[in-house]
Amino acid sequence: MNSLPIGIFDSGVGGLTVMREVRRLLPAEHLVYLGDTARVPYGNKSHATVSRYAVEDAQFLIGKGVKMIVVACNTASAFAASALRGTFPGMPILEMIGPGARAAVAATRNRRIGVIATVGTIGSGAYESRIREVFAASGTAGEVEILTQACPLFVPLVEEGELNSEITRLVALKYLTGLREAGIDTLVLGCTHYPLLRTVIADLMGPEVTLVDSAESAALETAVLLRDRGMLNESAQAPGAESFHVTDAAPRFNQIARTFLGHDTEQLELVELGSAG
Amino acid sequence: MNSLPIGIFDSGVGGLTVMREVRRLLPAEHLVYLGDTARVPYGNKSHATVSRYAVEDAQFLIGKGVKMIVVACNTASAFAASALRGTFPGMPILEMIGPGARAAVAATRNRRIGVIATVGTIGSGAYESRIREVFAASGTAGEVEILTQACPLFVPLVEEGELNSEITRLVALKYLTGLREAGIDTLVLGCTHYPLLRTVIADLMGPEVTLVDSAESAALETAVLLRDRGMLNESAQAPGAESFHVTDAAPRFNQIARTFLGHDTEQLELVELGSAG
Numbered sequence: 161m162n163s164l165p166i167g168i169f170d171s172g173v174g175g176l177t178v179m180r181e182v183r184r185l186l187p188a189e190h191l192v193y194l195g196d197t198a199r200v201p202y203g204n205k206s207h208a209t210v211s212r213y214a215v216e217d218a219q220f221l222i223g224k225g226v227k228m229i230v231v232a233c234n235t236a237s238a239f240a241a242s243a244l245r246g247t248f249p250g251m252p253i254l255e256m257i258g259p260g261a262r263a264a265v266a267a268t269r270n271r272r273i274g275v276i277a278t279v280g281t282i283g284s285g286a287y288e289s290r291i292r293e294v295f296a297a298s299g300t301a302g303e304v305e306i307l308t309q310a311c312p313l314f315v316p317l318v319e320e321g322e323l324n325s326e327i328t329r330l331v332a333l334k335y336l337t338g339l340r341e342a343g344i345d346t347l348v349l350g351c352t353h354y355p356l357l358r359t360v361i362a363d364l365m366g367p368e369v370t371l372v373d374s375a376e377s378a379a380l381e382t383a384v385l386l387r388d389r390g391m392l393n394e395s396a397q398a399p400g401a402e403s404f405h406v407t408d409a410a411p412r413f414n415q416i417a418r419t420f421l422g423h424d425t426e427q428l429e430l431v432e433l434g435s436a437g
Numbered sequence: 438m439n440s441l442p443i444g445i446f447d448s449g450v451g452g453l454t455v456m457r458e459v460r461r462l463l464p465a466e467h468l469v470y471l472g473d474t475a476r477v478p479y480g481n482k483s484h485a486t487v488s489r490y491a492v493e494d495a496q497f498l499i500g501k502g503v504k505m506i507v508v509a510c511n512t513a514s515a516f517a518a519s520a521l522r523g524t525f526p527g528m529p530i531l532e533m534i535g536p537g538a539r540a541a542v543a544a545t546r547n548r549r550i551g552v553i554a555t556v557g558t559i560g561s562g563a564y565e566s567r568i569r570e571v572f573a574a575s576g577t578a579g580e581v582e583i584l585t586q587a588c589p590l591f592v593p594l595v596e597e598g599e600l601n602s603e604i605t606r607l608v609a610l611k612y613l614t615g616l617r618e619a620g621i622d623t624l625v626l627g628c629t630h631y632p633l634l635r636t637v638i639a640d641l642m643g644p645e646v647t648l649v650d651s652a653e654s655a656a657l658e659t660a661v662l663l664r665d666r667g668m669l670n671e672s673a674q675a676p677g678a679e680s681f682h683v684t685d686a687a688p689r690f691n692q693i694a695r696t697f698l699g700h701d702t703e704q705l706e707l708v709e710l711g712s713a714g
Contacts, residue, residue, distance in 0.1 A: 198486045199476050204596075209475045209685045279689070313604075316593040319481075327590075327611070330604045408486045412556070434711045 162393050165190035165401075166382070167221030168230045171213075172200035173319070173413060174352030175232030176420035178256075179402075181379030182230065186386070188396035191403075192224050193425075196433065198407035201315060202235040203278025203351070210280060214240035215247050216433045220405070222248065227391055230382055231255040234350050234374060235278050238286035252385060257281075259381045260348050260374030261290035265298065267370045268346040272305045274339040274369075277350030282310040287350055307342050311335045311354070318353040319416055324360055332360050340365055348372045356419065404428045439670050442467035442678075443659070444498030445507045448490075449477035450596070450690060451629030452509030453697035455533075456679075458656030459507065463663070465673035468680075469501050470702075473710065475684035478592060479512040480555025480628070487557060491517035492524050493710045497682070499525065504668055507659055508532040511627050511651060512555050515563035529662060534558075536658045537625050537651030538567035542575065544647045545623040549582045551616040551646075554627030559587040564627055584619050588612045588631070595630040596693055601637055609637050617642055625649045633696065681705045 166186075168179050172195045179193055194217055196202075202210045214236040218229055229251055231237045231244065237255035244253050264273050275287040288306045295304050313331045322328045339347065347369055349355055355373045362371060386392045393400065404425040406413055417425045443463075445456050449472050456470055471494055473479075479487045491513040495506055506528055508514045508521065514532035521530050541550050552564040565583045572581050590608050599605045616624065624646050626632055632650045639648060663669045670677065681702040683690055694702045 198482060204687060204689060205475060205685050206687045209687075312597050313593055313599075316590055320589050322590075327604060327607045330607065334604070408482050410481060410483045410486075412481060 161227060162391055163190070163396065164225055164227035165192045166228050166230060167192050167194070167224060167226030168232045169194040169196070169217040169221060170233040170352060171195070171202035171236065172197050173416045173420050174315070176417055177352045177355050177375040178230060178232035178378055180421050181376050182382055183400075185379050185383045186392070187399055188393045189400045190393065191400060192221060192226055192405070193403070194220055194405045194431075195413065196407050197410060197413055201278070202233060203280050203315060204312060205280065207239045207284070210236055210239040211243045215243055218244050218248060218251075218253075220431065220433060222251065228252040228254065228382070228386065230378065232352060232375070232378070234352065235280040238281045238284040252389070254378060254382050254385060256350075256374045256378050257286045257290050259377035260350055260372060261287060261294050263372045263374075263377040264291055264346050264348045265294045267372055270343070270345045271302060272342065272344045273307070274342070274344040274347040275306065275308045275350050276311050276335065276339075276347065276354065277308070278315065279310045279312050281350055282308045287348060307339055307344060309335055309339055311351075314357060315351065315353045318356045321419070323356055328357065328360050329364075332357065332364050336361065336364050344369060346370045346372060348374060350374055402427070405431045407431060407433050438504060439668055440467070440673065441502055441504035442469045443505050443507060444469050444471070444501060444503030445509045446471040446473070446494040446498060447510040447629060448472070448479040448513065449474050450693045450697050451592070453694055454629045454632050454652040455507060455509035455655055457698050458653050459659055462656050462660045463669070464676055465670045466677045467670065468677060469498060469503055469682070470680070471497055471682045471708075472690065473684050474687060474690055475710075478555070479510060480557050480592060481589060482557065484516045484561070487513055487516040488520045492520055495521050495525060495528075495530075497708065497710060499528065505529040505531065505659070505663065507655065509629060509652070509655070511629065512557040515558045515561040529666070531655060531659055531662060533627075533651045533655050534563045534567050536654035537627055537649060538564060538571050540649045540651075540654040541568055541623050541625045542571045544649055547620070547622045548579060549619065549621045550584070551619070551621040551624040552583065552585045552627050553588050553612065553616075553624065553631065554585070555592070556587045556589050558627055559585045564625060584616055584621060586612055586616055588628075591634060592628065592630045595633045598696070600633055605634065605637050606641075609634065609641050613638065613641050617646075621646060623647045623649060625651060627651055679704070682708045684708060684710050
């Protein structure tokens, strides 16, 4: 059981930032990645559609014999976490919103938190309600202010490699000026693509704002959860294996994946979901 | 038969620019539109995946009893035209590449033509080979120069309403400078979203460059083809009906559609493709 792989899925390449962090913290674990590149992006699609896709994604990973599933996509986390837990009750499922919310509450001093994410994630209100829950559970009194901003152009900019260009700076200025002027001290990067824009975002927000990378937070909680349940692959001597599955074979995947993952995606396999059942 | 609707499909909202032109030229025709918004975009997906989606899209329209299909998506046209004709041999199918290529050859004086489109359309080489075929068929001698440029950020910019902003001008400068310096006199807008950036593109290319709108060209050929086959809905007194079908119910559709179509999309119906068979 402990030597079974961890399954990680995302709408496309973005979840590789999560995989990278999981690999860093848990070098012995076997990892199976699924990117639903035939239906990417999820960020501007509806609750019903994203839920259906996420359940199919998880079903595929379960077919690969995973011991745990990491929903490495904030939109799928926001829309489908409860559908996933309902459909697969025995399977440990870690999503992105909780870890990001907990890290933000831990980081803030002035209780003024910003969240940037896709249209879907922001529209769901998931981060906002989760951050409020975490504050409520912590029992600290006082006002909490949560400002959210959808940044729909960030994902295509990252995928086109515009990580630190004048174009990206202009787009970031458009999205982030309101958050900066509101005096937040913590900003959640609530989409797996956004850590790749960290330089531009940090420059704009200034040194007094802490950036919370939800990929880092989720990887940390993955390690905590597996350790807590005694499910770590501790007997292993060799580094864990990695396999990658995509639903569309566009040559872009490998090329973009290198930026996200930090190394090549060997063993890339094309699979079919949905119409194949 | 003549009173049957024309079917028009696209990966999402882009094909509404084609529908708008068809409506303008053929006010009496009934029109059925399908936008595959659950799987949008097609522009950066593979040949195999786009072909599969396009066949499912056409199958849906045939189920609606259409007399003709307009493939109002350049990427689907580039990748799937022959698969569609092979799968549905009796059905008149009009795609976007031929009309755009013919209009470009008619417009150029210096035989130096630029083509801008999605990564998929440019990668397919469809416009380039079609333009060369049209030149060859016209029997005119001499060199032909065709310069192509993928513009992957144009679609997200249009969908975010960045039609004439500083951000869009910077992106256009990045994509178009090479084409302008190469001295083209004709530029094919080989993606249904691009006509909405006409102002920015025209400013940058200058008045000596003719912009060919493949949506306009395709609508014109739709009218010619129906007239030629005696299939026009000429007996009608009232304006033709319109119905709209999407595979994802994201609220964005209506909002963006208004920009593309020029009026609201009444009778918007959610349908399922692929996993529904």
